[in-house]
Amino acid sequence: xxxxxxxYSFMHRALxxxxxxxxxxSVIGLFLVLRRYSLFGDAIAHSSFxxxxxxxxxxxxxxxxxxxxSIVSALIITKIKDRYNISGDASIAVLLSSxxxxxxxxxxxxxxxxxxxFSFLFGSILLVSVDDTILILSLxxxxxxxxxxLYRQILYSTFNEEQAKVSGIPVEKINYLIVFxxxxxxxxxxQLVGVLLxxxxxxxxxxxxxxxxxxxKQTAIISMSFSVFSVVVGILISYVFxxxxxxxxxxxxxxxxxxxxxxxxAGLLSKN
Amino acid sequence: xxxxxxxxxLTVQYPDVKALDDVSFVINQGDFLGIIGPNGAGKSTLFDSxxxxxxxxxxxxxxxxxxxxxxxxxxxxxGYVPQKPIFEKNFPVTVNDVVRMGLRNxxxxxxxxxxxxxxxxxxxxxxxxxxxxxxxxQRVFIAKALVNNPKILILDEPVTGIDQQSIxxxxxILRELNSKQKITIVWSSHDLDAVxxxxxxxxxxxxxxxxxxxxxxxxxxxxxxxxxxEASMQEHMHRH
Numbered sequence: 001x002x003x004x005x006x007x008y009s010f011m012h013r014a015l016x017x018x019x020x021x022x023x024x025x026s027v028i029g030l031f032l033v034l035r036r037y038s039l040f041g042d043a044i045a046h047s048s049f050x051x052x053x054x055x056x057x058x059x060x061x062x063x064x065x066x067x068x069x070s071i072v073s074a075l076i077i078t079k080i081k082d083r084y085n086i087s088g089d090a091s092i093a094v095l096l097s098s099x100x101x102x103x104x105x106x107x108x109x110x111x112x113x114x115x116x117x118f119s120f121l122f123g124s125i126l127l128v129s130v131d132d133t134i135l136i137l138s139l140x141x142x143x144x145x146x147x148x149x150l151y152r153q154i155l156y157s158t159f160n161e162e163q164a165k166v167s168g169i170p171v172e173k174i175n176y177l178i179v180f181x182x183x184x185x186x187x188x189x190x191q192l193v194g195v196l197l198x199x200x201x202x203x204x205x206x207x208x209x210x211x212x213x214x215x216x217k218q219t220a221i222i223s224m225s226f227s228v229f230s231v232v233v234g235i236l237i238s239y240v241f242x243x244x245x246x247x248x249x250x251x252x253x254x255x256x257x258x259x260x261x262x263x264x265x266a267g268l269l270s271k272n
Numbered sequence: 273x274x275x276x277x278x279x280x281x282l283t284v285q286y287p288d289v290k291a292l293d294d295v296s297f298v299i300n301q302g303d304f305l306g307i308i309g310p311n312g313a314g315k316s317t318l319f320d321s322x323x324x325x326x327x328x329x330x331x332x333x334x335x336x337x338x339x340x341x342x343x344x345x346x347x348x349x350x351g352y353v354p355q356k357p358i359f360e361k362n363f364p365v366t367v368n369d370v371v372r373m374g375l376r377n378x379x380x381x382x383x384x385x386x387x388x389x390x391x392x393x394x395x396x397x398x399x400x401x402x403x404x405x406x407x408x409x410q411r412v413f414i415a416k417a418l419v420n421n422p423k424i425l426i427l428d429e430p431v432t433g434i435d436q437q438s439i440x441x442x443x444x445i446l447r448e449l450n451s452k453q454k455i456t457i458v459w460s461s462h463d464l465d466a467v468x469x470x471x472x473x474x475x476x477x478x479x480x481x482x483x484x485x486x487x488x489x490x491x492x493x494x495x496x497x498x499x500x501x502e503a504s505m506q507e508h509m510h511r512h
Contacts, residue, residue: 036360216369
């Protein structure tokens with residue numbers, strides 16, 4: 001692999017944005033996985049498809065409409081789930097299918113804009129602009145600060161809601177905050193792996209890290225490391241071999257998970 | 273004597289059943305109150321109401337003279353140990369992490385070490401909570417409940433599913449907390465013998481309050497114990 005590719009400014013932007021997104025998805029994803037909300041990222045991503053289609057139809061930058069539609073949909077579905085006592089997996093299915101349905105209907109109205117949609121479905125990290133990079137870094141920084149400030153409250157309400165409530169933690173508000181931050185994270189990450197593979201970044205590094213880590217912080221750091229490794233190596237390999245970055249990144253993550261499972265099966269992984 | 277908790281005319285009506293009917297009693301500072309009653313007697317409903325988890329009750333509950341519907345400040349003075357804490361077995365948190373979750377003043381790291389040592393679980397501090405036995409887990413949850421130096425410890429059938437050796441250790445810890453550290457303990461249990469040995473006060477619940485007073489008065493009155501057992505059995509048969 002030639003080091004020359006590291007001198008290109010588009011590659012700098014791709015790697016910087018990719019690392020930020022890898023860290024963000026891994027942190028938010030850990031809370032979602034532990035809340036048994038693994039597919040929530042997928043559902044928000046699919047609802048963002050409706051937002052992207054809306055943006056393309058009305059001539060607004062599609063990611064802005066995707067932010068709006070995804071966050072509002074996620075908050076509404078969370079409210080409906082709580083109010084009508086719908087199970088988590090069923091509410092995810094509703095969110096997921098309604099986003100795709102809205103997107104398809106809007107595409108039908110517009111007569112189709114398949115080329116633009118394609119880049120959102122599968123990601124286009126090598127095409128991120130300077131403005132995109134600044135936006136990704138700003139949102140990542142803001143969300144990580146919120147998580148650090150509310151670390152105990154978020155972890156406690158993820159661990160056991162009832163006990164967290166008794167300790168005076170506003171669990172419902174924390175739940176909405178997590179959903180809100182997950183919505184922002186998903187749409188921000190669409191440029192890296194696209195709508196269809198987004199949940200892989202949320203779930204796979206965390207499932208892998210949980211097999212190694214003892215404590216929460218240790219698990220989060222391992223997950224971030226795996227995620228950053230997959231993204232950086234995935235971007236570089238995909239450029240050198242001219243293959244899709246999204247698929248390469250996800251396959252590398254799956255490779256790390258498979259390797260961990262083999263190590264664990266061989267009894268080489270002990271948490272004690 | 274300082275009234276820590278005052279419950280007046282507490283009634284909880286669920287859609288299909290009246291879980292508590294006009295229950296009134298007072299818990300004073302330093303009391304070790306055992307709340308006994310069969311399954312479905314309303315013990316968990318009483319705790320849920322006291323802890324602010326259920327709010328659609330009639331009547332009033334006061335902690336330190338203040339109605340709990342008006343302020344949640346009282347929760348700072350409470351340590352709560354649930355019946356069987358529900359969490360994912362693979363949840364990646366150590367004993368240290370769990371106790372730290374309960375700590376309000378996050379800079380007070382020494383307090384975590386202190387409480388882990390007091391409950392003989394210091395050597396387990398870096399183990400994942402899901403890897404521990406039921407008895408060890410329960411001690412961790414007591415440590416979490418005590419880490420903020422609460423004035424009241426509320427325990428909802430805390431020894432369910434725990435081996436006998438761990439239960440004995442658990443009871444000796446409770447006794448010490450009440451007698452030496454003067455923590456008021458409110459503890460629900462099925463085990464009348466254990467309540468007789470540990471608690472200085474008893475509340476017999478069977479949706480209504482059958483008896484509340486000194487435990488030695490209750491347990492020394494065979495007629496009263498028999499009446500309560502029969503009433504509980506009848507209510508249990510009626511429900512099932």
